Amino acid sequence: MSAPTIRDVAARAGVSKSLVSLVLRGADGVREDKRRAVLAAVEELGYQPNAAARSLSERRTRTVGVLLNDMRNPWFVELLDGLNRRLYDAGLRMLLADGHLNRHLGEDLAHTFTELHVDGLIAVGTLPDPGVLRRAAGRVPTVVASAREPVLPAVDIVANDDVIGARLATEHLIGLGHRDIAHIAGQGAVGELRRRSFEATMRAHGLADSAVVEQGDLTEEGGYRATVRLLSRVHRPTAVFAANDMTCVGALSAAEETGLTVPRDLSLVGYDNTYLSRLRHLWLTTVDNASEEVGRRAAQRLLERIAEPGRAAAVDLVTPFLEVRGTTGPPPSGG
Amino acid sequence: MSAPTIRDVAARAGVSKSLVSLVLRGADGVREDKRRAVLAAVEELGYQPNAAARSLSERRTRTVGVLLNDMRNPWFVELLDGLNRRLYDAGLRMLLADGHLNRHLGEDLAHTFTELHVDGLIAVGTLPDPGVLRRAAGRVPTVVASAREPVLPAVDIVANDDVIGARLATEHLIGLGHRDIAHIAGQGAVGELRRRSFEATMRAHGLADSAVVEQGDLTEEGGYRATVRLLSRVHRPTAVFAANDMTCVGALSAAEETGLTVPRDLSLVGYDNTYLSRLRHLWLTTVDNASEEVGRRAAQRLLERIAEPGRAAAVDLVTPFLEVRGTTGPPPSGG
DNA sequence: GGCAGTCTCTGGAACGGTCCAAAGAAGGGC
DNA sequence: GCCCTTCTTTGGACCGTTCCAGAGACTGCC
Known part of the structure; x- marks a missing residue:
């Protein structure tokens, strides 16, 4: 049985x-008739190695674990x-394994x-508890992808360059003629990088005074509330750069609830180029964070770290690019 | 090291x-001082069982594998x-493990x-290749969740009741006064169940003649195209029941591209109650497929099947319910 | 024919746990 | 003090692989 x-x-x-064992691992120096006999037996018995x-014997598993922060937000x-x-x-x-699913169960994935x-x-992404990663990194080669924290001794970081991304978004809006531009900020290290780059870019274009920042929380609800606050200001922005697509x-x-038409009355830029932004009905102008390339490089870094666990931690940034779609245009008054 | x-x-x-080993497995009949000494040693060495x-020794892994069909459509x-x-x-x-990610790599997850x-x-969901599941089910207790196929000897199926769900959606539209109702069909067994139930419900209300079905493919693009076809008919439907939220x-x-306002000119109902449908900007009326309950019951079935592998395969259907949001209303001509 | 050198193949020792029969310690009754 | 029980603890077999040293078989050469 x-x-x-x-x-x-x-x-x-x-x-x-x-x-x-030799046959199954493809060793050479096995006579052809025996090899065939073994393969036939494997087939007949439906044998699968355990x-x-x-892994007990080889002392490795040929498996890497991927920790996701929240599958509900499928940017990854x-x-x-x-x-x-x-x-x-x-x-x-x-x-x-999804950290969000298991968090309330108190399990350390x-x-x-x-x-x-x-x-x-x-x-992948920023995990709720940095301690988890610190402990794990002491035991097994670890790489952080698409987040900028935690910064740990032997943990490489691969992410898109948020400074460039936020600048692309902001300059796109400035280029269209906008001057009163708001930013809805995200959280954590990534949120801060994007916000600072937004501010720096505005400053560089002499628009420091008309730059506004509202705090968001990377959720739709947070974006909605922040925008309501922005639109109720006396001096309304004509464009908003949001920290992510959600x-x-x-x-x-x-915007639409307030009676504004996008992009005629208000321009919007997101970040991440998730499939949300690609939905025809939303069609958001957004920053593509080069996710797939981040993934490839993260894998590369991990392979290198497995080969040489002691090497110094590196930060590897991939250049994002702008994806112009339907939510941006010139400001209402003609710039 | x-x-x-x-x-x-x-x-x-x-x-x-x-x-x-006894201490770590929480056996009783271990003297308190020894238990403490062991736990202290575990702590000091940072010991983690392998x-x-x-699993080699216990002959089980305390692990279940979950096969997803495509993480890009996060209804699960x-x-x-x-x-x-x-x-x-x-x-x-x-x-x-995500089947979609690995499919092109030709790997059998x-x-x-x-x-x-x-x-x-x-x-979870319908897998591209039914053979995969058949082979796996011969080796390990298996349950299908949120799909109705493949039907295999020792594989339980847990899903929402698509017949009820489609009826709820259709009757909701009929109740609002719609008579010309179209359905954009999905694929596979689930697609067929929803379509047939739509047709049966229309028939039951004497609306068989004004029921229209267009084939979709469960993607946004497919829904778009099917709707374009529907709206270019001489006799336009006033409501559309789509096979899923996407x-x-x-x-x-x-609809909006054609200049129609939803729900004033056209009512829409989706299926699955994904977070997409909950986005304020979409706010789709949809059928909630009771996913979490399906998950719980699937787990329950699996536990039972692990305990008693030989038991007959069961089909366990959970009752879905309607979630009325912003995309449905009375038909334009007042019903 | 003997011997070195290849080429194939094999038995047994890991790997790091669990499990079990049995050993050892402690306590009780005579 | 001895035997019997009960309570703790232990050594060794085992799980299903890989790995390695070495056993056999065969070849070619002197």
Whole structure:
């Protein structure tokens, strides 16, 4: 009843278990007739190697764990695609776990992964508890993708360059003729980088005085509320740069509810180029954070760190680009 | 350098490895001073049990694999939540893999999971290749969640009741006074159930002649195109019931592009109650497919099947309900 | 025929846990 | 003091692989 083992295969093929092992690992120096006999036995018995036994013996799992911060906000799918492609080529499998799902259960997912003795760990986005990552990084090669924190001794960081991204968005609006531009800020290190770059860009164009910042929380609701606040000001901005697409969607709702037409009365720019922004009905101008490339490079960094665990931590920034769609245009008064 | 093992802990605590094992598994009949010594040693060494060794010895992994069909369409997040909660209580961990990500790599993820010797497998949504599931189900207890296929001997199915859901949506529109109602159909078994129920409901209300069906493909693009076709008919429908939210968003775009105001000129109903439909800017009337409950029950079924692998396959349907939001209203001519 | 050198193949020792039968310690009754 | 029980603790077998040293078989050369 229970699954066949390598010994069953060996018995069936009339060889030793060692030879079966050799055949399955593709070693050369095995006579063709024996190789065939082994493969036939494998086929007949439906044999599948036991990953646990293998990893116990090999002392590695050929598996990397990927920690997601929240699957509800699916900006990371392309990142995973990039990651997976590169890791797969290197013979590594990818297992996912969502921190948000398990948070309320009080479980430390990184812990699950270190128990599994994964060969590496990738944290995607900013995790709620930096301690988790610090502890995990002490045990297993770790890379942070698409976040700028936590900064830890042996943990590489791969992300898009938020300074450039925010500048692209802001200069796009300035280029269209906007002067009164607001920013709805995000949270954490990434939020701060985007906000500062927005401010710096406005300053560089002599628009420091007409730059406004409202705090958001990266959710639609937060974007909506922040925009309501912005639009109730005496001096209304003619354009809003939102810290992410979700926020931007909230801003869009608030604008239309106030009777403004986007982009005629108000221009909006998001960030991340999620599939949300690509929905025809939303069609947001946004900054593409080069997710897939971030994923590929994160995988690369992880492979390097697995090969050489002691190397110094690196920060690897990918250049984002602007994706102009339907929510931006010249300001109402003609600039 | 390498991770401490149970023997290191035993040596440090001055006891045998067996005793360490007993303490860690919470056995009683261990003297308090020894228990403390062991726990102290564990703490000092930062010992973590090796999951591979444990599962090899215990002959189970306390892990279930979850196969997702496509993370890009995140209707399943709440389902995972329900699943995870129940499985966690039963001492099982959940590992995710996305079939879509790996498809082009030609990898059989179910294979990865069976190699890992997971204790169970849950397929979420309809998987591209039914053969994958058939093979996997021969090795490990398997449950399909939120799909109606493939139907296999020892595989339970848990899903929302599409017949009821489609009827709710259709009757909602009829109740508002609509008579010319179109359906944009989905694919596979689920698509067929929804379409047939739509048709049956129309028939039951004597509206068989004014029921129209256009084929979609569950994507925004498909919904858009189908709606363009619908709206270019001589006799335009006043309401559209879309097979899922994504399709409905496409329909929304097509409607507005045609100059129609939703819901004044055209009513729209989606299906799944994804967070998309909850975005203020879309605010779709939709059928809630009770995802979380489906997840909980799927977990329950899996636990039962793990306990008793031979039991007959069951189909467990959860009752969906209507979520009325902003895209439905009375027909233009007043009904 | 003997011997070195290849080429194939094999048995047994890991890997790090769990489990179990049995050993050892402690306590009670005579 | 001895035997019997009960309570704790232990050594060793085992889970299913990989890895390695070395065993056999065969070849070619002197």
